[in-house]
Amino acid sequence: MNPELDQYREECRAWLNENARHCLLQDGMTLDEEIALARKWQALKADAGYAAITLPCEYGGAGKSELHKIVFSEEEMQHRVPRQYFIISLSNALPTFLHYGQSNELKCELGPKAVRGEQLWCQMFSEPGAGSDLAAVRTKAEKDGDDWIINGQKLWTSWAQIADWGVILTRTDPTVPKHKGLSYFFVNMKSPGIEVRTLKRFTGDQDLNEVFFNDVRIPDSQRLGEVNGGFMVAIHTLMMERYAVSSVNAPLDEIIELAKNTKVGGEPAIHDSAIRETIADTFIEQQGLRNIHRRAVQAISDGGSPGPEGAIRKLLMGESLLRAGKLAMDLLGAEGLRAGSYNRFAKSWLNAPVLRIAGGTDEVLKNTVAERILGLPQEMRPDKGKAFNELP
Amino acid sequence: MQSSAQTAxxxxxREIERVIASEVDEPRLKALLESPASFDLPLWKLAVEQGWPGLSLPTDIGGLGLGWRDLAEVAQVLGHATVSLPLIQATVVARVLMAADNAQALRPHADTLASGNAIVSVALMEPGDAGLAPVPNLTLKGDTLTGAIASAPFANVAQLALVRAQRNGKAVLALVELNEAVTRHTAALIDNARAAASLEFTEAPALVVEGASALGDVLALSALMTAFEQIGGAAACLELAKSYAMEHKAFGQPIGAFQAIKHKMADIYTAIEIARGCALEALQELEQGSLSLEATAAARISASRAYDFAAQEAIQTHGGMGITWEGFLHHHYRRARSLALELGSTAYWRNLLIDQLVAGAKV
Structure with missing residues (x-):
């Protein structure tokens, strides 16, 4: 496709083959052990220029293109290294701080620390009453001299319990329509008045948190973007990564092997037409998405933008994992109920609902496809044009 | 295709699209649906004049020398307009004839297809099977064919048919002239605009298309190019549904503002984009000279599904307006079924796909 990029891929591959084996996830690791391993992996990558490929060099990045990042991600996915801990930190929160931050000195200090995994940034957007409807946040920031005082509650914050810094969307003016009264800040997560309570997902994972703000005082220099201009900054954060390489695909080859080697009432499972149909559907979906990915990379490589069809990737991922996980469990029969890491199918089935909610629910994503891509009108909205504090 | 700059x-x-738009209107398409085995002969004559049959055929047989990607784009135009012209058939058959071991003997037929002087029907399906049986019933004895073929598109107007027949217990591909040794039977079909007929052969002289890959190639190339035709049709359904949803109002707002309609549109869009992805993936393999069965099957199955789904849900979006003869949606609803069945139904293709995946060739 592009000789320079092919060369880069070769370098990534060689480096990963040499280094990934020092940082492989093991079954039965505790959260602390995994996080320690993730920090070690991050530092290794930082030394080699793979930790924050698209960030400018002065902040600890490698100053390379989006395509380089895609290539490295594709290769990194082939290894069982810890990948999830620093994604939001480095792809969303930190770049927003670096883009809008007022002090270059601070950016040069904090950037490299985050890139190396010495520090972690979290993103505090959602609240009990503001998820899909992000502009409905209630956590308020009130001006007090040159400072702001924050009070309220955030929810679903990934890795807040180990975060050093966080970006936060707050309400600064409740007397105007909801999108227009928000401001965006970064805060030290160790500030007095911040309390983090970790939630346990039904999979057992403990990445999500509630974060309570009780008279947390921060200087105005920690504001990112204009006063009451925070919603645009939040959109920027969410759009920061134009093209994320998806890391979760149903393991189709393993499922086919399973179907070849298991029986349903004495008959080979692979002869069952419903099972064949599910395998075919999964293959077709992956095949279509493979091409959509290929075209997106080509478009970026040609200096253009990926087509809008990329929006369906996330929409299909959750459903696909759910379907494939269930199929594999069905193939295993009663044994398919076994929990734990040796039954990755059950694990992927347990995880599937998260993928259909986090980062945009299926329903919201379908609205987005219909409105942004197809141009259908928005639903009648009772909150439109009304001041936030006059909403029912 | 979307990302690349304007190419040949x-x-x-776009030129073919323009000609079709100026020539073909809805009453003309409706008239074709009225009586069995209809064919738009004036449009075909125009197509021949303009050299469309040979556009993706080599110049040395009188073609325009363009490639599969060009034909794929044209197939989408045909599908979008629900126009039935035997362009895919001409291209696929001429190419397979030229690649045959006995290409020299078949060459005159390839020439007539490239010029449009003959129409060929790809008539592979037999009565009583929704796919292709390992050994067909149609039998080749010596140089003549005896037996019957299921309804095939363009068979009522074709001078040639490409059929599957058994020779010494093995399936082969045979080219047969549709002369007095062949009886055409037409019947009312749900989509009368396909110029379809079933064929009965009584010791009809035939030429075998020799070569190990000939049969597989005809099926795969026809299926892949038809997938693009299906995608074009599905895209048209989505456009129709979308504009209706934006202009038709209920309960004080356009129905397109309701999530029930939006989600339906998003589902259609998703089905189309998956089909497009599968078809482009297969097209890329074809251009690299390595079209695999699984890529072909994925394109075929996903495109059949997308078109069926888009047509049926576009009708629902239109409510009562969707079910009238005057409305246009039934053209797509009918055509979606024609294109999904003429080359073997989804159940058949799914079996091909799964058998290939199970054999472990590629996942």
Whole structure:
């Protein structure tokens, strides 16, 4: 496709083959052990220029293109290294701080620390009453001299319990329509008045948190973007990564092997037409998405933008994992109920609902496809044009 | 295709689109649906004049020398307009004839297809099977064919048919002239605009298309190019549904503002984009000279599903307006079924796909 990029891929591959084996996830690791391993992996990558490929060099990045990042991600996915801990930190929160931050000195200090995994940034957007409807946040920031005082509650914050810094969307003016009264800040997560309570997902994972703000005082220099201009900054954060390489695909080859080697009432499972149909559907979906990915990379490589069809990737991922996980469990029969890491199918089935909610629910994503891509009108909205504090 | 700059495929397809739009209107398409085995002969004559049959055939047989990607783009135009012209058939058959071991003997037929002087029907399906049986019933004895073929598109107007027959217990591909040794039977079909007929052969002289890959190639190339035709049709359904949803109002707002309609549109869009992805993936393999069965099957199955789904849900979006003869949606609803069945139904293709995946060739 592009000789320079092919060369880069070769370098990534060689480096990963040499280094990934020092940082492989093991079954039965505790959260602390995994996080320690993730920090070690991050530092290794930082030394080699793979930790924050698209960030400018002065902040600890490698100053390379989006395509380089895609290539490295594709290769990194082939290894069982810890990948999830620093994604939001480095792809969303930190770049927003670096883009809008007022002090270059601070950016040069904090950037490299985050890139190396010495520090972690979290993103505090959602609240009990503001998820899909992000502009409905209630956590308020009130001006007090040159400072702001924050009070309220955030929810679903990934890795807040180990975060050093966080970006936060707050309400600064409740007397105007909801999108227009928000401001965006970064805060030290160790500030007095911040309390983090970790939630346990039904999979057992403990990445999500509630974060309570009780008279947390921060200087105005920690504001990112204009006063009451925070919603645009939040959109920027969410759009920061134009093209994320998806890391979760149903393991189709393993499922086919399973179907070849298991029986349903004495008959080979692979002869069952419903099972064949599910395998075919999964293959077709992956095949279509493979091409959509290929075209997106080509478009970026040609200096253009990926087509809008990329929006369906996330929409299909959750459903696909759910379907494939269930199929594999069905193939295993009663044994398919076994929990734990040796039954990755059950694990992927347990995880599937998260993928259909986090980062945009299926329903919201379908609205987005219909409105942004197809141009259908928005639903009648009772909150439109009304001041936030006059909403029912 | 979307990401690439305007290429030859775009230019010729846009020209064909323009000609079709100026020539073909809805009453003309409706008239074709009225009586069995209809064919738009004036449009075909125009197509021949303009050299469309040979556009993706080599110049040395009188073609325009364009590639598969160009034909794929044209197929989308045909599908979008629900126009039935035997362009895919001409291209696929001429190419397979030229690649045959006995290409020399078949060459005159390839020439007539490239010029449009003959129409060929790809007539592979037999009565009583929704796919292709390992050994067909149609039998080749010596140089003559005896037996019957299921309804095939363009068979009522074709001078040639490409059929599957058994020779010494093995399936082969045979080219047969549709002369007095062949009886055409037409019947009312749900989509009368396909010029379809079933064929009965009584010791009809035939030429075998020799070569190990000939049979597989005809099926795969026809299926892949038809997938693009299906995608074009599905895209048209989505456009129709979308504009209706934006203009038709209920309960004080356009129905397109309701999530029930939006989600339906998003589902259609998703089905189309998956089909497009599968078809482009297969097209890329074809251009690299390595079209696999699983890529072909994925394109075929996903395109059949997308078109069926888009047509049926576009009708629902239109409510009562969707079910009238005057409305246009039934053209797509009918055509979606024609294209899904003429080359073997989804159940058949799914079996091909799964058998290939199980054999472990590629996942």
């Amino acid at each position: 495929d775009e230019a010729i397809a």
